[in-house]
Amino acid sequence: MKGSLKGLTRRRILVGGGVALAGVYARMLPAFAPAFAYDTPILTRTIPSTGEQVPAVGMGSWITFNVGANETLRAARAEVLRAFFEAGGALVDSSPMYGSSEEVIGWCLEHLGHPPRLFSATKVWTLTQFMGRRQMTASEEQWRSGGLDLIQIHNLVDWEAHLETLREWKGEGRIRYLGATTSHGRRHSEMIEVMRGNDLDTVQFTYNILDREAESRLLPLAADRGMAVIVNRPFRRGKLFEHVAGHPLPEWAYEIDCANWAQFFLKFILSHPTVTCAIPATSKVAHMRENMGAAYGRMPDRDLRARMVNCVEGL
Amino acid sequence: MLPYTRDVYFALFETYNAAIWPAQIAAIALAVLAVLLVLRTRPYGGRVAAAVIAAAWGWTGIAFHWLTFSTVNYLAPAFAVLFVVAALLFAWTGMIRGKLDLRFERSVRGWSGLGLVAAGLFGYVLFGWLAGSEWPQMAFFGVAPGPTVVFTLGILALAHPRVPWHLAVIPLVWALTGALIGWTLDILQDVVLLGGGVVLFVLALARRRN
Ligand SMILES: NC(=O)c1ccc[n+]([C@@H]2O[C@H](COP(=O)([O-])OP(=O)(O)OC[C@H]3O[C@@H](n4cnc5c(N)ncnc54)[C@H](OP(=O)(O)O)[C@@H]3O)[C@@H](O)[C@H]2O)c1
Numbered sequence: 001m002k003g004s005l006k007g008l009t010r011r012r013i014l015v016g017g018g019v020a021l022a023g024v025y026a027r028m029l030p031a032f033a034p035a036f037a038y039d040t041p042i043l044t045r046t047i048p049s050t051g052e053q054v055p056a057v058g059m060g061s062w063i064t065f066n067v068g069a070n071e072t073l074r075a076a077r078a079e080v081l082r083a084f085f086e087a088g089g090a091l092v093d094s095s096p097m098y099g100s101s102e103e104v105i106g107w108c109l110e111h112l113g114h115p116p117r118l119f120s121a122t123k124v125w126t127l128t129q130f131m132g133r134r135q136m137t138a139s140e141e142q143w144r145s146g147g148l149d150l151i152q153i154h155n156l157v158d159w160e161a162h163l164e165t166l167r168e169w170k171g172e173g174r175i176r177y178l179g180a181t182t183s184h185g186r187r188h189s190e191m192i193e194v195m196r197g198n199d200l201d202t203v204q205f206t207y208n209i210l211d212r213e214a215e216s217r218l219l220p221l222a223a224d225r226g227m228a229v230i231v232n233r234p235f236r237r238g239k240l241f242e243h244v245a246g247h248p249l250p251e252w253a254y255e256i257d258c259a260n261w262a263q264f265f266l267k268f269i270l271s272h273p274t275v276t277c278a279i280p281a282t283s284k285v286a287h288m289r290e291n292m293g294a295a296y297g298r299m300p301d302r303d304l305r306a307r308m309v310n311c312v313e314g315l
Numbered sequence: 316m317l318p319y320t321r322d323v324y325f326a327l328f329e330t331y332n333a334a335i336w337p338a339q340i341a342a343i344a345l346a347v348l349a350v351l352l353v354l355r356t357r358p359y360g361g362r363v364a365a366a367v368i369a370a371a372w373g374w375t376g377i378a379f380h381w382l383t384f385s386t387v388n389y390l391a392p393a394f395a396v397l398f399v400v401a402a403l404l405f406a407w408t409g410m411i412r413g414k415l416d417l418r419f420e421r422s423v424r425g426w427s428g429l430g431l432v433a434a435g436l437f438g439y440v441l442f443g444w445l446a447g448s449e450w451p452q453m454a455f456f457g458v459a460p461g462p463t464v465v466f467t468l469g470i471l472a473l474a475h476p477r478v479p480w481h482l483a484v485i486p487l488v489w490a491l492t493g494a495l496i497g498w499t500l501d502i503l504q505d506v507v508l509l510g511g512g513v514v515l516f517v518l519a520l521a522r523r524r525n
Contacts, residue, residue: 062318063317063318063319063320066318066319066323066387067319067322067323067326067387068319068323068326068327068330068386068387069330069386070323070326070327070329070330072326073322073323073326096389097318097389098318099318099319099386099387099388099389100386100387237316283320
């Protein structure tokens with residue numbers, strides 16, 4: 001990630017491609033509620049190990065960017081990625097497990113002229129150190145971005161072997177950060193052991209308004225150990241939208257500049273002080289704009305967070 | 316949970332079918348020839364049918380699963396192995412050892428077998444056509460899993476005096492897997508032809524046993 005985040009404001013996003021969307025929002029909102037907190041800079045968070053700032057909303061690519069060789073589908077994903085960068089996004093998460101996603105991302109990046117703000121985050125997901133090295137080298141090529149910022153050990157698969165390689169690569173400057181991932185409820189105890197005993201820059205796990213298991217152990221430990229937290233499945237793989245289907249956004253959500261449920265869900269995550277970045281995945285430009293909107297404007301405080309949980313659990 | 320969507324699945328077929336054209340026609344022509352030999356009770360009918368099935372499973376394993384489907388599905392290499400094993404089993408039992416004796420009888424089992432054979436060869440194309448799909452998005456016998464499996468079940472239903480179960484296991488497992496994937500992705504032809512294929516196959520055999 002080489003570019004500056006300055007100058008990325010809500011207004012620029014609206015002007016830069018969301019004018020029609022703003023019109024829709026305006027019609028949706030009660031007259032008293034401001035659609036956005038105008039001219040606020042995008043919310044960024046610090047990676048504790050270096051002090052580098054990253055925008056608090058990134059993007060995932062499981063399923064959504066696995067479109068194979070079809071150029072029409074690839075071009076459509078390039079537009080999603082364009083909307084992401086236009087809105088101030090930087091961190092793109094992928095994995096060799098996600099089929100063609102890494103290669104498609106590489107294709108899109110080239111198509112977009114290699115946006116300088118990219119923070120590339122992929123994973124290693126295989127057995128043995130030898131295969132891990134091969135896989136990571138393949139990822140470097142597929143991303144076409146002249147090197148990867150972060151490599152994470154996917155679901156802790158053969159983590160000891162890969163950690164050794166990642167330390168070596170970091171020492172050589174081949175990557176800038178190393179980390180590990182898991183998801184909801186799976187192998188949390190092992191993740192905790194790994195976090196306690198190793199110098200990870202980032203950890204990734206599931207945290208959303210209904211899956212809050214991470215609050216008890218993983219998030220506090222990450223804060224203690226100075227590890228950046230990347231949150232996966234922020235929408236519970238899209239199921240949160242089904243959960244609230246047919247229910248209007250509560251009026252008080254406009255107090256924290258939420259114009260839709262996506263922003264409501266994401267702001268809940270981002271307002272946890274230990275979270276560095278949430279990585280929602282989408283295949284649609286309109287959804288990307290909604291999601292990026294969560295990185296702007298006011299955030300809920302502790303009381304409002306509790307109210308948000310009650311609201312969603314009560315539906 | 317599948318790592319790809321329905322759109323991607325059909326787009327994959329589009330690219331694949333265009334790349335292998337006219338292999339689809341050759342596969343169907345060979346299969347029709349094998350079926351005619353079986354219907355005319357030629358002594359080598361079983362060997363020819365086994366050879367065609369072995370080639371179809373081998374091609375589908377390597378060209379479809381290994382080289383194509385693996386770009387979007389990390390499980391595809393495992394599927395490829397499964398298909399190649401099935402191909403080897405058919406080649407060994409039916410082609411080399413000549414242990415696949417196929418006979419068409421005018422019975423529930425015979426007609427069910429023939430129905431499945433026809434469904435495997437033309438059912439997917441018919442479904443695709445009715446659904447308004449373009450040809451490159453369709454699955455064809457011999458080069459794609461669904462129709463190849465349905466055709467195979469049909470041929471196995473004609474086995475005499477009984478079905479060699481070691482040949483039927485992989486097709487049945489795949490038919491159920493395929494029907495489940497079809498259900499998840501909302502692909503009606505897979506649900507109907509694969510799910511229905513298994514049901515018809517099992518019912519036809521049960522009827523025979525009774
Ligand atoms: N162990 C691990 O390392 C691990 C595990 C899980 C996930 N991850 C990472 O985390 C990322 C996010 O998780 P996820 O993809 O599983 O689930 P998610 O981000 O919670 O949900 C994705 C789903 O939400 C829908 N969606 C997105 N924005 C929306 C909006 N504004 N309105 C309505 N629907 C919306 C998407 O559909 P549309 O395409 O229609 O927008 C998609 O179906 C993954 O892509 C992956 O990169 C990592």
